[in-house]
Amino acid sequence: MKISVLLQQKKPIFSFEFFPPKTAQGVERLFETIRNLKSLLPSFVSVTYGAGGSTQKLTVDIVNRIKNELQIETMAHLTCVGTGRDEIDQTLYQLEHYGIDNVLVLRGDPPSGGAIFSRPENGFSYAAELVTHLYKNFQFSLGSACYPEGHIECRDLKSDMKHLKQKVDAGVDFLITQLFFDNQYFFDFIERARRAGIAVPIIPGIMPITNVNQVKRFTQMCGASIPKTLLLELESVHENDQAVFKIGVRHAVEQCREILKQGYRGVHFYTLNQSSATRAILESLSDLRG
Numbered sequence: 001m002k003i004s005v006l007l008q009q010k011k012p013i014f015s016f017e018f019f020p021p022k023t024a025q026g027v028e029r030l031f032e033t034i035r036n037l038k039s040l041l042p043s044f045v046s047v048t049y050g051a052g053g054s055t056q057k058l059t060v061d062i063v064n065r066i067k068n069e070l071q072i073e074t075m076a077h078l079t080c081v082g083t084g085r086d087e088i089d090q091t092l093y094q095l096e097h098y099g100i101d102n103v104l105v106l107r108g109d110p111p112s113g114g115a116i117f118s119r120p121e122n123g124f125s126y127a128a129e130l131v132t133h134l135y136k137n138f139q140f141s142l143g144s145a146c147y148p149e150g151h152i153e154c155r156d157l158k159s160d161m162k163h164l165k166q167k168v169d170a171g172v173d174f175l176i177t178q179l180f181f182d183n184q185y186f187f188d189f190i191e192r193a194r195r196a197g198i199a200v201p202i203i204p205g206i207m208p209i210t211n212v213n214q215v216k217r218f219t220q221m222c223g224a225s226i227p228k229t230l231l232l233e234l235e236s237v238h239e240n241d242q243a244v245f246k247i248g249v250r251h252a253v254e255q256c257r258e259i260l261k262q263g264y265r266g267v268h269f270y271t272l273n274q275s276s277a278t279r280a281i282l283e284s285l286s287d288l289r290g
Contacts, residue, residue: 080256135171
């Protein structure tokens, strides 16, 4: 089912994001995680391309298995990185063949070791160009990313919103935000987006904190920030994994409760291929799931 259709339902949707592991054993562990989360009835799950678009074939294989073996609605990520349009089209034909209805369209980060994104030969420079290509030539429900605190490469919020509007106007059906830990950034972003004429559904992306050093790396990479009081609390127990887990889950539950009570359509969880934190959060939100 297309996510654009799922978003028309009255009850909130909950979705999970996974990344392709580097080994066959990792893939099987991933599927154990997904099976463990299936009982939570996710509306859909998504699978990334990996760093620099390096896992294209594996991404397609994994979304095929999730959709057709586990019977869970699935979305494949697709980037512009290192791939011309002919190869991109072959990937899209494969996704169509496997019955995948949804694609998250991204420009993508530069390949490993690169500092600047460069347009691939016969490829695309921006996500908006790739969205235009898919919208004209395929029938997928198209999502894309947005950044409540601004893209790491574009800290000018007005320019960042202009780029986002171009993607939406090109054919995006819905947006999923980069992770954030302060809901005010999300609420302010929604207000700016609506003022800019962006009317599509915007799904907040939430990442449970389970490791202090890990979350510091992620926020540095993506340009998100951690509230000072939360960071101090985490650092005070950073050597106690169980304590960090409890704080991270508690904070994510608080974020989700505030968002859902204000009527937003659902939450997309960045799972980091783990199940325990996401399960704990959703179990705490059982009264709001509809």
